[in-house]
Amino acid sequence: MAMKLRDLIRKVRACKTAAEERAVIAKESAMIRTAIREEQEHYRHRNVAKLLFMHMLGYPTHFGQLECMKLIASPHFPEKRIGYLGMMLLLSEEADVLMLATNSLKNDMNSQNKFISGLALCTIGNLATADMSRDLAPEVDKHLKSGMPYLRKKANLAMARCLTKCPDMVEDFVDRVVTLLKDKNHGVLITVVQLMTQVLMIDLKNAEEEGENPFETDCRKAFLRLVPMLVKMLRNLLSSGYSPEYDVAGISDPFLQVQLLTLLRLLGTKNEKASEEMNDVLAQVATNTESSKNAGNAILYECVQTIMGIESEDGLRVLAVNILGRFLLNRDNNIRYVALNTLSRCIKEQQETIDGSVPTESANTASAALQKHRNTVVDCLKDPDISIRQRALELIYYMVNQENVEALTAELLNYLVLCPREHRSDICTRILRVVERFSPDDRWRVDTLITMLTIAGREASREVQSAAVIYISRSGDDIHAYATHKLLKAIRDDDGSQRGLLVVGIWCVGEYGDHLLSPYSYTPSPGPGETMNGAPVSITFMALDPLSVVQAVETVTKRHSCPDYIKERALTCFAKLCDRFANKGDAAALTLLQNLIKQHEVSHSLELQLRACEYDALVNATKGIKTVVKKPEAEPDLFGVTDNGNTGEGVSASVINAAKEALSRMPVVDLKVLDKKREEAFGDIPMPKAKLAAPAPAGSGDLLDLNDMFGGTAAPAPAQNGGAEAPKSDLDLLTDIFAASSVAPVAPVGGGGGYDPFGAAGPVAAMPAPTNPLDIFGAPPTISATMPVPPAVGNPLDIFGAPPAAVPMATPVSIPMAPMMDAPAPAANASVVVPGFTHEGLTIEFECSKPDIWNKQSSELIAKCTNASSDAMYGFNLQCAVPKYVTMEMEPPTSTTIPVTGMNTAKVVTQKIKVTNSQLGTKNLMLKLKVSFTLQGRKIEHLATCGGFPAGEY
């Protein structure tokens, strides 16, 4: 015996596992199939009801479709009802059996019973196919004129379905729709308005398909004539008491109002006349609607959208933006969400119109109104709800302009710290866009990019990294130094995970490493708004010695997690540093550099090995040392250098020069390259040239088909040698730099290695030393400046030399290595002795030093206690107190007993104190000392303050 539906539900609910549930359903399905086969018509409705339940749980029910057809033909209302329900749920419009229902539907629509007709209309509205729509439209049409509102409203929506399925019927139907709007019944009107909206949408689509102007169709014209009527209807709704039964929270029929506003939006789009007719009523809605309830807000929201969608007056637009501004302050998240959503949609549309044509007055006022709500939008970034944060983020991108770029970018960077990882890459790219368009100056741009990389270097895309490098390289020497100092510090602070930062940082250290050797400080000029914050904080970086720079990069590559591509860049960096530090007199650093390069000559990575060998040869060549390839017969030529007959040639002066140029400063990257890359990668519209920092140097950037900026960016340098004109570099850029180095001084050769040298060996540009004061070549400037370079056109210089067998003797060109062993110690490491106090024969002095040259704030004080009394001091205890801005760590003294020291420094008791002054530069280090000891049986305590530390340093 088949069980009741209720029992089936109970049984399914009692199942503990999915398998158990499947078994129950399978058994029941089998029973139902049997019942269907045996035509047990008394159980038909129950079986369908069971199938509905199974369907909801996701089990197959197709075998019950025909049963639904049989049920709708039943004379009993309950059976008919469940039949139609089953039909709507179990069948889709693709089902073949649906055609069978057409006749039953027609019969039921003609039924005297409104509920039976209603069921049929509802089914048509939910399920009708194109064929059914065509067949049944006349029947539906009859009901449009029905005396019963219940049927009229269902017929309206059923008609909407029919017209959607058969768009060609719209034309014949337009006149009918117009009359429908006269309906007195309030409940029917909402369906009429929806039907009209639907018809308009279909008409729009039809017109587009037929290539007509969608705003000039007959249908739209007919509807436009109804605008006054719709406006009147809306106005009636506003004056209360129209239909108390449709009140929601004291607002008469918000649903109808919302639908009316939607329809008006469609009609007012790109139509001045209709928009004008609406202006008044929209203003009325916007000002008179109560906004304490959701219903009211729904109307306001729709009204704002309509105002923004049509050709409305400026005042109205400002009003709309202000309503949204009020929404933003609402505590309800939903309201804030829609406000953010609408604002970003509006501002986006405006920007599109501005970009496309002359900026309109209205757009400007609305944007101006929006800027007033900036802080509110920014606050939304801190919301816990991701939907709201994303919306706010979207909006902020559109709000950025020249005036607020610094404040908003700071907020974006803040958000970058907080946001989920998966969004970071996207945000980085967007910040880059903002920075590109609106940067006030180069320093800010570079600063922002570096900060962004320190936060999200892991996630930043290659494009962002390239752009950072390009913008750094494009700025002046001052910024180069600043960026390099900052990046080196960031690299040191990083734990090796922000790979984008490492890539950019290592590139900069290599390229501008020489700047690191001199200290850098920058004091921003106080802006008008900054005066209240007191004196501007100056940025200071200390000078570094070459060895520590090299070690910093080495630390990065030594990490276990360091990927090969960073090691590759580090190699390039080392090669360049060989050049940058060549005459700095730090032999240890240079040796370390060469060792670091050499260590990869046996690397398992082919790329690393190749680079290591090539760079080693290159660096040697700059010193005039010929690199000899070992075992030439046994190994394939690693450098692609074949025996081309240059048998007699050694390392000539021109080779040295070429090698030096290979390692010298890169030319500035042409922005066209960046744009081109971006077009290739993203299909973006290139940024307007006028907004970018400097005009691109004349050159042939377009010729440079570079897959990768790092893979040998080469932009022709501007001709710096007087009248010489920069020749178009139409060389094959993939030609190996080592093979094609025609080094005529005026010919900037754009040559990128086929591999990825991250800029080092890539561009070879003629940058005559005298014109570039910061150009620090490996050799004394006189050589590179005065060295006559033989024109070597057509005779590719081979800096590696031909195969060794053919080389008789490398011409030794000695380059003085300038062994400046007596280089003065960096000022930072010099220690200062500050007197503490003297009491009862005990003298304490502090020997102050900076142990960490990277962190000026931290210093190390060594308290030296000397005992000038006649007896030893016992139980020595020194306590220190420091102001709040200083943190302190004390180590125990070397001894608690201070013997009589006299002049013997060996007996001095010392105690190490580490302090960190967080407000270095503004406040000085102060110490409050409390010392206690026992001298000759007397317990002595003494308090003293010590503030004699050099101002600004400690």
Next chain:
Amino acid sequence: MIKGIIIVNNHGKPRLVKFYHPVESEQLQQSVIRRVFTQVSSRPDSFCNYLEGIVPEWGENVKLIYRHYATLYFVFAVDAQESDLGILDLIQVFVEALDKCFENVCELDLIFHSDRVHYVLDEIVMGGMVLETNISAILQSIKDQGKMATESLSKTDDSQSASKIREQLGDSKWMYSW
């Protein structure tokens, strides 16, 4: 247009599934339900009631608008044309209608009388468009149809089939019950 309406409970069990924008095959429908549920249930109630573009079966630009009542999530999937805030009110209308119809609706009512839930919904939304928002009008038509169902059985009292149906359907409280 409303693309679909789903009611799921806090454990992801569907309690009402209605697609206005057809989603073929039971498997796809179930994956839609699962996807909707995982997205919706991961959000605390304090968050806003909107979720965007996470149901590929419905196409682009479909927004989920939902409300959480006790053990049930009422989720409406709508396209861009629909008013974001208006739909929230519509969900409220639907829930209130159910509440009046079942006299303090609870999840069990939805489980055992899912057909009635569908009847109520069909009086509010039809073909993805709003049919009626006046709760008393909705309740009236539901009540009238219920009455008609019993009457249609009593009228044909003599026929044997009707008595059999009545025997199975007869229930004093709901007029009929399975």
